[in-house]
Amino acid sequence: MKRDGKIRLAHGSGGALMHELISEVIVGALGNPVLDALDDAADLADLTGATIGGGRIALTTDSYVVQPLFFPGGDIGKLAVAGTVNDLSMKGAKPRYLTLGLVVEEGFGVGDLERILESIASTAGSAGVAVAAGDTKVVEHGTVGGVILNTAGVGVIPEGVSVSGQRAADGDAVIVSGTLGDHETAILVAREELRLDEEIASDCACLNGLVDVVLEACPDVHVLRDPTRGGLGTTLNEIASRAAVGITIDERKIPVERKVKAVCDILGFDPIYMANEGKAIVVAPGSDADAIVEAMRAHPLGKNAAVIGSVGGRKGVYLRTAVGGTRPIVMLEGVQLPRIC
Amino acid sequence: MSTPFDEEAFRTEPEARALVSRIHELLREELRGEPVSLMEVCGTHTVAISRAGIRSLMPDGLKLLSGPGCPVCVTPLSEIDRAIGASTLPDVILTTFGDMMRVPGSQSTLEKERAEGADVRILYSPLQAIEIAEESPESQIVFVGVGFETTSPTIAATVVEAARRGIGNLSVFPFFKTVPRALDMLARVPGRPLDGYICPGHVSAIIGSGAYEPIAREHNMPCVVTGFEPLDILAGIVMLLEQAASVRAGGNAKVETQYSRAVTREGNLAAQAVIADVFQECDAEWREIGTIPMSGHEFSERYRAFDARDRIDVDVPAPAGPSGCICGEIMLGQKLPTDCPLFATRCTPREAVGPCMVSTEGACAAFYKYDRETTEVP
Numbered sequence A: 001m002k003r004d005g006k007i008r009l010a011h012g013s014g015g016a017l018m019h020e021l022i023s024e025v026i027v028g029a030l031g032n033p034v035l036d037a038l039d040d041a042a043d044l045a046d047l048t049g050a051t052i053g054g055g056r057i058a059l060t061t062d063s064y065v066v067q068p069l070f071f072p073g074g075d076i077g078k079l080a081v082a083g084t085v086n087d088l089s090m091k092g093a094k095p096r097y098l099t100l101g102l103v104v105e106e107g108f109g110v111g112d113l114e115r116i117l118e119s120i121a122s123t124a125g126s127a128g129v130a131v132a133a134g135d136t137k138v139v140e141h142g143t144v145g146g147v148i149l150n151t152a153g154v155g156v157i158p159e160g161v162s163v164s165g166q167r168a169a170d171g172d173a174v175i176v177s178g179t180l181g182d183h184e185t186a187i188l189v190a191r192e193e194l195r196l197d198e199e200i201a202s203d204c205a206c207l208n209g210l211v212d213v214v215l216e217a218c219p220d221v222h223v224l225r226d227p228t229r230g231g232l233g234t235t236l237n238e239i240a241s242r243a244a245v246g247i248t249i250d251e252r253k254i255p256v257e258r259k260v261k262a263v264c265d266i267l268g269f270d271p272i273y274m275a276n277e278g279k280a281i282v283v284a285p286g287s288d289a290d291a292i293v294e295a296m297r298a299h300p301l302g303k304n305a306a307v308i309g310s311v312g313g314r315k316g317v318y319l320r321t322a323v324g325g326t327r328p329i330v331m332l333e334g335v336q337l338p339r340i341c
Numbered sequence B: 001m002s003t004p005f006d007e008e009a010f011r012t013e014p015e016a017r018a019l020v021s022r023i024h025e026l027l028r029e030e031l032r033g034e035p036v037s038l039m040e041v042c043g044t045h046t047v048a049i050s051r052a053g054i055r056s057l058m059p060d061g062l063k064l065l066s067g068p069g070c071p072v073c074v075t076p077l078s079e080i081d082r083a084i085g086a087s088t089l090p091d092v093i094l095t096t097f098g099d100m101m102r103v104p105g106s107q108s109t110l111e112k113e114r115a116e117g118a119d120v121r122i123l124y125s126p127l128q129a130i131e132i133a134e135e136s137p138e139s140q141i142v143f144v145g146v147g148f149e150t151t152s153p154t155i156a157a158t159v160v161e162a163a164r165r166g167i168g169n170l171s172v173f174p175f176f177k178t179v180p181r182a183l184d185m186l187a188r189v190p191g192r193p194l195d196g197y198i199c200p201g202h203v204s205a206i207i208g209s210g211a212y213e214p215i216a217r218e219h220n221m222p223c224v225v226t227g228f229e230p231l232d233i234l235a236g237i238v239m240l241l242e243q244a245a246s247v248r249a250g251g252n253a254k255v256e257t258q259y260s261r262a263v264t265r266e267g268n269l270a271a272q273a274v275i276a277d278v279f280q281e282c283d284a285e286w287r288e289i290g291t292i293p294m295s296g297h298e299f300s301e302r303y304r305a306f307d308a309r310d311r312i313d314v315d316v317p318a319p320a321g322p323s324g325c326i327c328g329e330i331m332l333g334q335k336l337p338t339d340c341p342l343f344a345t346r347c348t349p350r351e352a353v354g355p356c357m358v359s360t361e362g363a364c365a366a367f368y369k370y371d372r373e374t375t376e377v378p
Helices: A014-032 A076-089 A108-128 A182-191 A208-217 A231-243 A258-268 A286-297 B005-027 B043-051 B077-085 B111-116 B127-135 B152-165 B179-190 B199-207 B209-219 B230-248 B271-278 B303-307 B327-331 B363-371
Strands: A055-064 A094-105 A130-139 A148-158 A173-174 A223-225 A246-250 A281-285 A306-311 A315-319 A327-329 B036-038 B062-066 B092-097 B120-122 B140-147 B170-177 B195-199 B222-224 B255-257 B280-288 B290-299
Touching: A055 A076, A076 A094, A076 A108, A076 A148, A076 A208, A094 A108, A094 A208, A108 A130, A108 A148, A108 B043, A173 A286, A182 A258, A223 A231, A231 A246, A231 A281, A231 A315, A258 B271, A258 B363, A281 A286, A286 A306, A286 B140, B005 B230, B036 B043, B036 B230, B043 B062, B043 B199, B043 B230, B043 B363, B062 B230, B077 B092, B077 B111, B077 B140, B077 B170, B092 B127, B111 B120, B111 B290, B127 B140, B127 B152, B127 B170, B140 B152, B152 B170, B152 B271, B152 B303, B170 B280, B170 B303, B179 B199, B179 B209, B179 B290, B195 B199, B199 B209, B199 B271, B209 B222, B222 B230, B271 B280, B271 B303, B290 B303, B327 B363
Parallel strands: A094 A130, A246 A315, B036 B062, B036 B195, B092 B120, B092 B140, B140 B170, B195 B222, B222 B255
Antiparallel strands: A055 A148, A094 A148, A173 A281, A173 A306, A223 A281, A246 A306, A315 A327, B170 B290, B280 B290
């Protein structure tokens, strides 16, 4: 990165520019063996050897800046719990405790703040995590768009579970837990007040229960990831690059809701790059794929789970299209921008 | 393993396979294996073709060339610079569609100016500019009016509405282009002969398929108005190859409409009326191509007050020397993005030399994103 450059919004998009910012500037300044792994959550046993009852400690943190604060399918509070619970779950950890950092603007309604806190409480309660510590700051009007939240999470990785991006191997199946692109499309429609006949709801949800089901069906799951910013396309590229493998997915098998596809078509967006907040990608030995999908489909958050592709072949990520063609799926440079016509 | 979402996709494949084998058969039999070049005029087609992997399914002798149909890509540098310059003025809120953000001007981009503090806002509908104008009466709201006949009616309607509400702080850069004149000009370009136009679906929904009849007649150029789903595009190619075979055998070219679910011969008369009310035809400069007579839209006398060029005083930097970018030849159908020495080397979506690499509908962006490893340089 150019040292005299400026941070642009595209540096936060989850694409190639953000990878450059993280790997060169942030890891460049703060790197250590645990951070350098760049998984969704850090496995502290790697650094300290610390364990709890035989389980290794997982730690993660995330900040939440969504607009609007309340949207179909969720709100910033639900998102702040689910996002951090999911980051822990994707390391195979059982989430235990959260911290909550609350930055609120002067003039913000107490009633709205209570709605957000109630949402945090109920989401945390149903995921089985406790908010164990917190911090509150009030800042000037107009500086943070109402409220921003930060949550950190601590979880425990059970003995025998080893989930990491680099474990993807030839012969593995690539599974998604459900329809893609719902969250970002819902936020876009809510933020831009696009008037549609049908509501599109965010998929925002805690995935720890679903991950329990997956690990029960197949303790030897190789990779778990939640395709948030940058979507499926970016996440698969990260997996392929970390494990130095090839991945091919089949367009026909990727579940996308018709109304999500319609909005994306109008704006020139590709659903495979749209963010999700309640979906998991599972990479596991092909022989276990059917059992995993069957188990996921029995869970309320996995009803549309499907095998969408496999690991193997030429390095990189490829899509077999619905008309039978093949093309690469590359990592996006920055944000997708709406087109002219 | 079927879900409610993928049935359509599964129905697509057998139909697609039949169309693809018909394309191979037409080229081999009726066209005797002689090379055929078709131009997809519209940027949305270029992206759809790349995204569906259609290039990987075409026979060797069939070339799909990108035309001048990406509105951002045909906007000359001076106009990009004017928009970027306007964004830096302290009392201006510059509004634009997202495509324009990363387009390189002589020295900057709108995205970089926004990071420096310029008030640049991405709109999903030009009507949002009216709301901004009403919310910020002390600011000048400027909309970057880039687009073809698909876009100009909604901007025209916005201007009519702004006039009705008596809004005095909204203006538009009229950088609009029209498609048929460009196709006429392209049909005259010597050099690589074209065997047919895949005519744009959305533009044609506005202007009507009848707009291409003079082109088909005067240049004996097959024209097929085509939709944007992969099956539409394959069906449009079949229709064009059938016509190309007939033309080579001495027949007459015509305009056909594959996309009949959206396009009529007359087009959308209401949209045409609002265009005729708000705009008038003018000569327009197309980036890297040059001036094409009467191929643009500027404001009519009645709406002249909305012309941002008269309202916003911007210093435009002197044009820089040649960049080495071959956008012009790509848009004229003479070369593919992969023929450009800058492609994926000095010119990438991150640091683009030409607009074709950063526009959502640009040919180079589509090739970079979807075809880099599957397209052989011809």
